Amino acid sequence: MAIRYGDDIIVVDAGMMFPDAELLGVDIVTPDFAYLEQNREHVRGLILTHGHEDHIGAVPFLLSQMSIPVYATQFTLALVERRLEEHDMLKEAQLRAVKPRQKITLGPFSIEFINVTHSIVSCVALAITTPLGVLIHTGDFKVDPTPTDNELFDLHTFAEYGKQGVLLLMSDSTNVDRPGYTESERAVRPRLEDLFARTERRLVISCFSSSIHRLQQILDLAAVYGRKVAFLGRSMVSTTEIAHDLGHLHIPDNILLRPQDIASSAPNKVCVVVSGTQGEPMSALARVAVNNHKNLTLEAGDTVVLSARIIPGNEKAIYRMINHLARRGVEPVYGAMNPPVHVSGHGSREELSLILNLTRPRYFMPIHGEYRQLAKHASLAGHMRSSGLDQTFVLDTGDSLEIDSYGARKGPRVMVGRVCIDSGSLDDIVEDIVIRDRRHLAEDGFVLPIIAINKHTGRSETLPEIVSRGFVSFDEKSELMHEARMVVARTLESSSAEERTDWGVMQEKIRSDLKRFLTKQTARRPLIMPVILEV
Ligand SMILES: [Zn+2]
Ligand SMILES: [Zn+2]
Numbered sequence: 001m002a003i004r005y006g007d008d009i010i011v012v013d014a015g016m017m018f019p020d021a022e023l024l025g026v027d028i029v030t031p032d033f034a035y036l037e038q039n040r041e042h043v044r045g046l047i048l049t050h051g052h053e054d055h056i057g058a059v060p061f062l063l064s065q066m067s068i069p070v071y072a073t074q075f076t077l078a079l080v081e082r083r084l085e086e087h088d089m090l091k092e093a094q095l096r097a098v099k100p101r102q103k104i105t106l107g108p109f110s111i112e113f114i115n116v117t118h119s120i121v122s123c124v125a126l127a128i129t130t131p132l133g134v135l136i137h138t139g140d141f142k143v144d145p146t147p148t149d150n151e152l153f154d155l156h157t158f159a160e161y162g163k164q165g166v167l168l169l170m171s172d173s174t175n176v177d178r179p180g181y182t183e184s185e186r187a188v189r190p191r192l193e194d195l196f197a198r199t200e201r202r203l204v205i206s207c208f209s210s211s212i213h214r215l216q217q218i219l220d221l222a223a224v225y226g227r228k229v230a231f232l233g234r235s236m237v238s239t240t241e242i243a244h245d246l247g248h249l250h251i252p253d254n255i256l257l258r259p260q261d262i263a264s265s266a267p268n269k270v271c272v273v274v275s276g277t278q279g280e281p282m283s284a285l286a287r288v289a290v291n292n293h294k295n296l297t298l299e300a301g302d303t304v305v306l307s308a309r310i311i312p313g314n315e316k317a318i319y320r321m322i323n324h325l326a327r328r329g330v331e332p333v334y335g336a337m338n339p340p341v342h343v344s345g346h347g348s349r350e351e352l353s354l355i356l357n358l359t360r361p362r363y364f365m366p367i368h369g370e371y372r373q374l375a376k377h378a379s380l381a382g383h384m385r386s387s388g389l390d391q392t393f394v395l396d397t398g399d400s401l402e403i404d405s406y407g408a409r410k411g412p413r414v415m416v417g418r419v420c421i422d423s424g425s426l427d428d429i430v431e432d433i434v435i436r437d438r439r440h441l442a443e444d445g446f447v448l449p450i451i452a453i454n455k456h457t458g459r460s461e462t463l464p465e466i467v468s469r470g471f472v473s474f475d476e477k478s479e480l481m482h483e484a485r486m487v488v489a490r491t492l493e494s495s496s497a498e499e500r501t502d503w504g505v506m507q508e509k510i511r512s513d514l515k516r517f518l519t520k521q522t523a524r525r526p527l528i529m530p531v532i533l534e535v
Contacts, residue, residue: 119185136158195341
């Protein structure tokens with residue numbers, strides 16, 4: 001998000017996402033920074049709310065385009081440093097540590113950092129005072145009344161700004177579908193304690209390496225139940241080191257076990273904390289599951305706990321990994337249960353209402369979520385009409401909101417997009433679908449319609465190209481080839497503007513229309529993989 005007043009711009013967060021299955025062969029996706037690049041002389045700094053990948057993952061890519069200072073809490077900066085180091089960019093970076101309640105000034109903006117609770121430690125919301133009024137950006141949050149580190153959600157400061165008057169509230173919408181309150185991080189303790197109490201052999205627990213609260217509870221319980229703790233996985237080792245160095249993770253004396261000593265330790269004296277809850281094929285847990293990790297060979301009777309959410313889209317990979325675990329005679333513990341083995345880091349409806357009520361904004365803009373969640377969060381604010389809420393804005397990526405002394409309105413769209421980055425890593429495990437595709441390829445070849453879409457207009461300005469291999473019926477200049485290109489062009493033409501922005505839908509439409517055409521004309525069924533390029 002970029003916030004601009006006159007000729008001064010500040011940027012809030014710069015995250016990345018992992019691609020869905022539609023983007024074959026792509027490892028990470030970052031935002032297109034074109035708008036910031038065009039306005040680089042106006043950009044005063046980057047402000048980070050917390051250290052999750054969807055908030056800091058693109059920092060190296062942004063800093064490679066422009067040299068600007070980065071403001072964040074010390075812990076968040078330490079995670080950024082790790083990423084910058086990977087890109088050999090640490091030396092030039094201007095990293096400025098800030099603390100909750102601290103204020104900084106960047107051009108016309110005065111920014112106060114407000115402590116909030118979330119699934120990672122050291123998170124802040126932002127109160128950005130501008131000449132027009134105060135903007136509140138919550139970052140990611142839940143209102144945890146009993147955080148494990150006792151760093152409380154600073155409701156007072158939210159209320160204080162509310163009293164003085166908030167021009168615009170921008171608030172996390174991730175869990176707007178969930179009624180009630182999200183459980184405190186401490187709610188997982190009874191379940192973890194039960195697992196420590198009754199597990200007779202090795203206890204293996206997987207969680208996100210950034211879940212410092214969770215790791216602290218595991219370490220504390222391990223100390224109580226006399227188990228030593230080994231950390232497995234690169235991110236797990238480095239994140240716990242950072243958290244420990246900065247005082248966010250207390251490691252009881254003599255509790256750490258070197259990974260190479262797991263095998264020689266008594267099974268009932270070991271707890272292994274391992275990364276890879278989402279079944280990522282190269283992660284430590286996925287390798288343990290297929291018995292391909294040099295430090296840990298699971299045996300019948302061991303317990304493996306997934307203390308994390310199953311992120312939609314990852315179900316297949318996760319269940320495949322759990323199947324492997326079950327085959328080893330391991331007891332897998334995962335999914336919903338009471339007491340929970342995992343709690344969310346995002347606030348549910350009552351917490352979202354609480355923030356609305358405390359800040360009493362004049363304008364409200366839900367952020368952080370899919371469009372359906374933003375829309376739902378907007379209607380949740382309906383009860384605020386009588387408390388001074390003038391208007392709610394649901395914006396899409398690339399939309400802008402303009403506020404001046406006359407009011408607020410949607411402004412012009414700015415150029416945005418996504419940049420796909422393929423770091424070229426290879427997966428160990430070949431999926432069923434890959435095998436099916438390969439069989440398909442061997443028999444009937446493949447057809448690759450290539451559609452170039454203008455990223456400004458959303459339209460295709462040239463006739464689509466088609467490349468094929470092993471599909472005997474195609475000849476470069478044949479009538480069939482020409483007709484096939486026309487089929488693709490017609491599919492594009494007949495699609496609505498909204499459909500054209502959804503690459504998944506477009507690929508599926510092109511695939512099915514072209515398949516129908518080719519099957520009818522040739523009685524063959526080549527593998528069809530539409531490729532859509534933004535140009
Ligand atoms: Zn987060
Ligand atoms: Zn987030």
